[in-house]
Amino acid sequence: MAILRVEFLASYLSDQLVNGFCTGAAVHVVGVQLGKLLQLNLGQVGGPGYLYIVRIFDFLLNFFFKIFSPFTQQIFFNLIQKLPQVNLIVLFLSIFGFAFLYLGKDVFSPKFGYLIPFVIPFELLLVILATAVSSFANLRDNFNVTVLNFVPTGLPEARLPRLDLLPYVFGDALEIAFVSVALHLSMCKVLIEEWELYALGLVDSLSSFFTAYPVTSVLGRSMLNVECGAKTQFSGLITGLLLLVVILWLGPILSSLPVCILAVIIIFSMKCAFEKIPREFLHLWRVSKIDFLIWIVTIFATILLNVMQGLALAVTFALLTTIFRIQWPRWHLLSNLTGTENYRDSGRYKRFTPFGHGIKIFRFDAPLLFTNVDHFAKSAITAILTESPSIPINNNNITINGSSCDKNLFKISGTRKSDKIKKFDLNTHSLLERRIKSSGVKSLIVDCTGFTFVDYTSINALADLYHQLCELNINVLFAGAKAPVRDMLESCNFFNSVPKEQFYPTIHDAVLAASNKKKWQKRRRGFHSELSLKKISGGGGGGIQDDTNSLCVGENELYQWSFKQSTDTHIIIKEENEEEEEEEEREENLFVVEFGLGTLENLNNSEENK
Structure with missing residues (x-):
C-alpha cells in the first residue's frame, strides 16, 4: 500500500x-x-450478525445475507444455552x-x-x-x-x-x-x-x-x-x-x-x-x-x-453523506456589514447596510456539479423570491434632477432566430414568472467564492439560468470566481453566451455596478429587431431629430447602443461595428441598452441606419 x-x-x-x-x-x-x-466452548463462529442474541435473527440473516460468508452459530445464543455448564x-x-x-x-x-x-x-x-x-x-x-x-x-x-x-x-x-x-x-x-x-x-x-x-x-x-x-x-x-x-x-x-x-x-x-x-x-x-x-x-x-x-x-x-452534502448544500442571501465592504449571511448579523436598487446577493456553498445544478437553479429562484434586507427599486418612479425616466422608454421587439440560448418556458412557468417580476428584483449577484470547481454540465446550466433571468429583466452578475473556475468557463466557451463584463473580482464591485455606479448593460443575442423610441423634443448639435419615431437595425451587422447621462432631455446613441462573419452563418445582433438622459449625436444619416 x-x-x-x-x-x-x-x-x-x-x-x-x-x-x-x-x-x-x-x-x-x-x-x-x-x-x-x-x-465454555462456544464454537468457532463468523459471518454477518454472529453476535445477535435472539435465534430469530439466525433465520433473517441467513435469508438476507447469503451474499456474505455463512454462519451457523451465535456466540450469545450458545452462551445462554451453556450457562448451566x-x-x-x-x-x-x-x-x-x-x-x-x-x-x-x-x-x-x-x-x-x-x-x-x-x-x-x-x-x-x-x-x-x-x-x-x-x-x-x-x-x-x-x-x-x-x-x-x-x-x-x-x-x-x-x-x-x-x-x-x-x-x-x-x-x-x-x-x-x-x-x-x-x-x-x-x-x-x-x-x-x-x-x-x-x-x-x-x-x-x-x-x-x-x-x-x-x-x-x-x-x-x-x-x-x-x-x-x-x-x-x-x-x-x-x-x-x-x-x-x-x-x-x-x-x-x-x-x-x-x-x-x-x-x-x-x-x-x-x-x-x-x-x-x-x-x-x-x-x-x-x-x-x-x-x-x-x-x-x-x-x-x-x-x-x-x-x-x-x-x-x-x-x-x-x-x-459527502455526496448528499454536495448535492443539497446550503445557500445564503448576503448583506453588507455596516461600515465595511464585506458581505455576510443576512440571517446571522443584525447590523447591516441595505444596498437597495432591487439587488440580491446569492451564495451557493458547494462546488457546482451535475449532481447539484438543479438544486442551484431552484435555490437561485428561491433567493429572488425570498424577502431580504435589500430595497427593491421601481424604475417607473425614479426621477433624476426632477426628470422622470419614463420619458425615455425604449421598446425592443423582434423575432428570435438563434436557438443557441435556451428560452424560459413561459407556458410552464407563467406563475413563477409573474412572481419573479413582482418581486422587484432587478439584479442578482452570484457569489462564486463557494465554487471550488465546476463541470461542463453545470456550466451549461449556469448559462441557461443567466439567459432565463435576462428574459425576466433581471441582470445577473458574478463575483469572486476563482482562477480555475474562470479557466474552466473559458475552455467551455461560456463567455460566448455570457459576456465577461458580468464578472467582477469582488462582491462590492458587483454591487456598485448593479447600483448604477458602474454602467448597467442588458445584452440580447440572435434576433432581428426594430428599436422604437418615443418622440423627444429639442435637438442636439450633430445629431438627428427622431421624426419617424423608429430606427431600423441591419440584420447582418453588430451594433452597440449606449446612453450617456446628462442634464439635457435628449438621448445619445453611438454605433460601433465589429468584425463581420459570413452572412449565411451569422444572424445575430448585440444591443447594450443604458437608460439615462442626454442628447442625440454621432448617428449616421443614411437610410440604412434609419
Whole structure:
C-alpha cells in the first residue's frame, strides 16, 4: 500500500467513523473473550450478525445475507444455552479478577495514587497473584480450570514463507491488511501516513519469516497499555524487553496462569471504549446530525457484520453523506456589514447596510456539479423570491434632477432566430414568472467564492439560468470566481453566451455596478429587431431629430447602443461595428441598452441606419 501511494485512503477514516469502529470492535473483542471468561466452548463462529442474541435473527440473516460468508452459530445464543455448564471456580476467579481491577484502578488509584511516584501495574499484580494461587492449589487438576499449560521458550527459526499457499489466502490477506491498517491509523497519532504504511509493511514482511501474526495496533492491548499508565512510545520498548524475557526464560512460570484471568484483563481494558458511548452520543447529536449518523451506522455495521464488512459499509456510508452534502448544500442571501465592504449571511448579523436598487446577493456553498445544478437553479429562484434586507427599486418612479425616466422608454421587439440560448418556458412557468417580476428584483449577484470547481454540465446550466433571468429583466452578475473556475468557463466557451463584463473580482464591485455606479448593460443575442423610441423634443448639435419615431437595425451587422447621462432631455446613441462573419452563418445582433438622459449625436444619416 505504501509503494502504491494509497496512503490517502486514511483520509476516508473520519474521527466519527474511527470512534464508531473502535466501539464496534470492542464489542467483538468482548464477544470473543466470553467463552474464555467462563470456560465454555462456544464454537468457532463468523459471518454477518454472529453476535445477535435472539435465534430469530439466525433465520433473517441467513435469508438476507447469503451474499456474505455463512454462519451457523451465535456466540450469545450458545452462551445462554451453556450457562448451566459454567465452572463455579472459573466464575469465582473471573469475578475476583474484575473486582481486583476495579478496586485498584477505579477506587485506589484516584484517591491514593498521588502518594505513589509511579503507576501501580494492577494487571501485572493480578497475573502474578492468579498464577501463584493456581500453582499452589493445582486448579488445573483439582478443579478442571483451563490454564496456559505449555508456554514454549526460545525464538523460532527463520524460514521462507510458503508462497504456494498464496492463492488460498490472498483474499483473507487483503482483508487482514486493510483492517490492520485501519486499526493502526485509528489508534495512533499519525504524522505521515506513508511512513506508517512502510513501517507496517516492513514489520509484517520480516515477521512472515518467523510464522508470526500480522502486526497492528490491537485494540485490547493498546487499551491495556494505556490503562497501565503508558504515556509515550518508549513503553513499547519496555514491553518488548519484558516479553523477550518471558519468551526466553519465564514461559514455564506462566504455565499455571488461568486463561479466564487473561480474558478478565482484556475485557476490563475495553471499559474506556464503552464509557465514552454516552458522552459521544450526546456530543455528536448536539454538534452534527450527519456525523452522529456516521457514528451510529459504523457501530451497528461493525457489530452486526464482520469487522471487514462493517468497515467497508461504514466508509461507503460516510462517502455517501459527502455526496448528499454536495448535492443539497446550503445557500445564503448576503448583506453588507455596516461600515465595511464585506458581505455576510443576512440571517446571522443584525447590523447591516441595505444596498437597495432591487439587488440580491446569492451564495451557493458547494462546488457546482451535475449532481447539484438543479438544486442551484431552484435555490437561485428561491433567493429572488425570498424577502431580504435589500430595497427593491421601481424604475417607473425614479426621477433624476426632477426628470422622470419614463420619458425615455425604449421598446425592443423582434423575432428570435438563434436557438443557441435556451428560452424560459413561459407556458410552464407563467406563475413563477409573474412572481419573479413582482418581486422587484432587478439584479442578482452570484457569489462564486463557494465554487471550488465546476463541470461542463453545470456550466451549461449556469448559462441557461443567466439567459432565463435576462428574459425576466433581471441582470445577473458574478463575483469572486476563482482562477480555475474562470479557466474552466473559458475552455467551455461560456463567455460566448455570457459576456465577461458580468464578472467582477469582488462582491462590492458587483454591487456598485448593479447600483448604477458602474454602467448597467442588458445584452440580447440572435434576433432581428426594430428599436422604437418615443418622440423627444429639442435637438442636439450633430445629431438627428427622431421624426419617424423608429430606427431600423441591419440584420447582418453588430451594433452597440449606449446612453450617456446628462442634464439635457435628449438621448445619445453611438454605433460601433465589429468584425463581420459570413452572412449565411451569422444572424445575430448585440444591443447594450443604458437608460439615462442626454442628447442625440454621432448617428449616421443614411437610410440604412434609419
